Amino acid sequence: MPAARVLIDGPSELVFDYAIPDGMDAKPGCRVKIPLRNRASTGTIIDITSEMPANFTLRPIATLIDPEPLITPNLLKLGKWIANYYGSPMELVMRALLPEAVRQESHSEKTRKTVILSQKPDEEAMAKLAKRASRQHLIITLLDAAGGQISLKDLGGGSVTASVKALEKQGFVEFKDEAVRRDPDEGEEFLEDQPLSLNPGQATALELVLEQIKKPEKPMLMHGVTGSGKTEVYLQAAQHCIDNGKSVLVLLPEISLTPQTVQRFKSRFASIQEQVAVLHSHLSQGERFDEWHRIRQGTARIVIGARSAIFAPLTDLGLIIVDEEHENSYKQDSAPRYHGRDLAVLRAHLEQAAVLLGSATPSLESFHNTETGKYHLLTLAERADGQSLPIIRIVDMRIEGKKNKGGPAILSDPLRGRMEAKLNEGEQVILFLNRRGFARSIQCPGCGHVCECRHCAIPLTYHRGDDRLICHMCGHQALPPKKCPECGDAAIRSQGYGTEQVESVIKKVFPQARVARIDTDTMRRKNALRDTLQKFRQRKIDIIIGTQMIAKGLHFPNVTLVGVLNADLGLHVPDFRAGERTFQLLTQVAGRAGRGELEGEVIVQTYTPHSPSIQFARHHDFLGYADQELDFRKQFGYPPYSHCAVIQTRSNHERRAEFTLENLHKRLKNSLPTGMVLHDPLPAPITKAHGQYRFQLMMLAPSARQLSHHISSILAQTPPPEDVTIIFDMDAMGF
Numbered sequence: 001m002p003a004a005r006v007l008i009d010g011p012s013e014l015v016f017d018y019a020i021p022d023g024m025d026a027k028p029g030c031r032v033k034i035p036l037r038n039r040a041s042t043g044t045i046i047d048i049t050s051e052m053p054a055n056f057t058l059r060p061i062a063t064l065i066d067p068e069p070l071i072t073p074n075l076l077k078l079g080k081w082i083a084n085y086y087g088s089p090m091e092l093v094m095r096a097l098l099p100e101a102v103r104q105e106s107h108s109e110k111t112r113k114t115v116i117l118s119q120k121p122d123e124e125a126m127a128k129l130a131k132r133a134s135r136q137h138l139i140i141t142l143l144d145a146a147g148g149q150i151s152l153k154d155l156g157g158g159s160v161t162a163s164v165k166a167l168e169k170q171g172f173v174e175f176k177d178e179a180v181r182r183d184p185d186e187g188e189e190f191l192e193d194q195p196l197s198l199n200p201g202q203a204t205a206l207e208l209v210l211e212q213i214k215k216p217e218k219p220m221l222m223h224g225v226t227g228s229g230k231t232e233v234y235l236q237a238a239q240h241c242i243d244n245g246k247s248v249l250v251l252l253p254e255i256s257l258t259p260q261t262v263q264r265f266k267s268r269f270a271s272i273q274e275q276v277a278v279l280h281s282h283l284s285q286g287e288r289f290d291e292w293h294r295i296r297q298g299t300a301r302i303v304i305g306a307r308s309a310i311f312a313p314l315t316d317l318g319l320i321i322v323d324e325e326h327e328n329s330y331k332q333d334s335a336p337r338y339h340g341r342d343l344a345v346l347r348a349h350l351e352q353a354a355v356l357l358g359s360a361t362p363s364l365e366s367f368h369n370t371e372t373g374k375y376h377l378l379t380l381a382e383r384a385d386g387q388s389l390p391i392i393r394i395v396d397m398r399i400e401g402k403k404n405k406g407g408p409a410i411l412s413d414p415l416r417g418r419m420e421a422k423l424n425e426g427e428q429v430i431l432f433l434n435r436r437g438f439a440r441s442i443q444c445p446g447c448g449h450v451c452e453c454r455h456c457a458i459p460l461t462y463h464r465g466d467d468r469l470i471c472h473m474c475g476h477q478a479l480p481p482k483k484c485p486e487c488g489d490a491a492i493r494s495q496g497y498g499t500e501q502v503e504s505v506i507k508k509v510f511p512q513a514r515v516a517r518i519d520t521d522t523m524r525r526k527n528a529l530r531d532t533l534q535k536f537r538q539r540k541i542d543i544i545i546g547t548q549m550i551a552k553g554l555h556f557p558n559v560t561l562v563g564v565l566n567a568d569l570g571l572h573v574p575d576f577r578a579g580e581r582t583f584q585l586l587t588q589v590a591g592r593a594g595r596g597e598l599e600g601e602v603i604v605q606t607y608t609p610h611s612p613s614i615q616f617a618r619h620h621d622f623l624g625y626a627d628q629e630l631d632f633r634k635q636f637g638y639p640p641y642s643h644c645a646v647i648q649t650r651s652n653h654e655r656r657a658e659f660t661l662e663n664l665h666k667r668l669k670n671s672l673p674t675g676m677v678l679h680d681p682l683p684a685p686i687t688k689a690h691g692q693y694r695f696q697l698m699m700l701a702p703s704a705r706q707l708s709h710h711i712s713s714i715l716a717q718t719p720p721p722e723d724v725t726i727i728f729d730m731d732a733m734g735f
């Protein structure tokens, strides 16, 4: 007799097996009532095992709550693939597939007590009410005027309950519980906007997308320079799907950082607003429950969300769009460690839907797939509005920095000069620096001591606003020392600069300018980002200083100058993708300039002006960059010429973390399949974080399946000591 493995609702997330009673049509994804100890409980079937263990009696499932599984068969297939490929237990995958808000019975439909006019009193009765119970008379009049139904709350809530009850007794009204949707956008209004007429490049791209929607054959990669009108192609392709009865899934890197793109979808589909669902991390559990069921029931047909939206239970999927497909945030950094873009390609295949990846700086993985013919390549080479791409100038800070004696070199003369000119013209400026806080670290000039986090092997960042040292890894805070904790030297001082310091410098240099800073420190309040961007659009702000929060998706026609303060920040880190990431970031940030009538320019400050990422970005030359970077990857056997996995051990005990990894290394090596490359175990680039020591090793192999299988089987044979955690990151993106 088959048994069902059930994930029990509740915070402890237990999993137990139950017998399936004869005749019960239990399927994975079905919700069930089961006995748990001496209580009745609820859960979701995550798997059906064909054989019940012998000599072991299981308690049976009590009832099937809903006979149809919550998870569609295709999503279940996707889930099994994830478990296999990323070496993740099916339980964890099921948790990703079915959000907690949906699994927990407590987040059920929201209902509202509504008063219904069941029988309108005749004239005589009304006259009586008017005389003796004016309140009841008023309620009847209001109900009548509103078409016979008003929520109790709108009628006045508790203060009218007695009167309504009296009317109920006389048989004039009834109470009803009406389901209401918790609408995350309640109160927001979207003006409908109309499709633009496409330029020839967009028209060609759209044509191919429509062909693929009709008859999906391969994934498509749209490489379109910043401002080339990719979003317009997405919108029209989505419209086409909806018109043909198909649904659309749109993945964005981070919903909160791409408000303009979300806005454009909402506006374009304003007339069918109820068919649009936006899934983002700010939804309450109740809203998430409602949105999920609106999707599952087929009411919502356009779903927009970050990576986890790949599990949205849409049916009749016509198209999956992955915007900014190169973004790292598509990779989940806790188990199951899936890549949203890669799942999009797979899900599209399972659903026989088209998949469109888009970027101004495609990942080398996707671009390589167009070279080998696995993907179609669509190209939008020019900006949609006919403007040219901004001119990018490189400022060599090795020379500029020397001019500035003493303080840190934040603003070079050329950048300061151009800012002055732009501000005089009434144009706007964006300054980009990918480091928040005031100073990177605090260091003693006497003995060289740097204040580090007690739990993590990284320097503490000085935040002047709070007068605190803060760890950007774990959030640990400390008071800044008055003198060096090592040698007592009082000359201890800050080093390097972050956005907070830039803000204070800019305010001094341009006292007339209105300056705003956008980073996670200043944007903590809900809607803070939206409000600041709104002010910027209304030209109530002249200069924005921001971290990568402002790097993508923003479109401000009056921004004519973008300054990149330190292009080298991400360059010198031990990761073979460091150069690719720098190229992408520079290109994206530069793309914020000159998006209107006015021409844009970009000034990039760097200490390594000749590095290829900077030089190719300067010439807007993605193809050139891809060409030489792919050469390098091929030479070293790195992705996309192989798949890469990282195994990391973490423990409070340094030796135990190290020893566990060495042991794994030995076993991985013993049975190493040919063609697979196993690197030596090393301390991780950040050797300690959250109080745990980290060691890691990297493996490369031409076949992903073989790589993942080899690692999974060794891990299964090698359970770690209790105080060591092993992390297996297949297709790892960050090191």
Ligand code: ADP
Pocket: 196, 197, 198, 199, 202, 224, 225, 226, 227, 228, 229, 230, 231, 232, 384, 385, 555
């Ligand atoms: P991308 O997504 O490639 O960065 P956008 O879709 O944001 O580019 O387009 C940049 C600007 O060009 C937007 O203001 C958009 O409204 C405009 N645009 C796009 N397509 C057209 C078109 N066919 N005709 C006129 N303007 C267009």
Ligand code: ZN
Pocket: 453, 454, 455, 456, 471, 472, 473, 474, 475, 476, 690
């Ligand atoms: Zn820390």
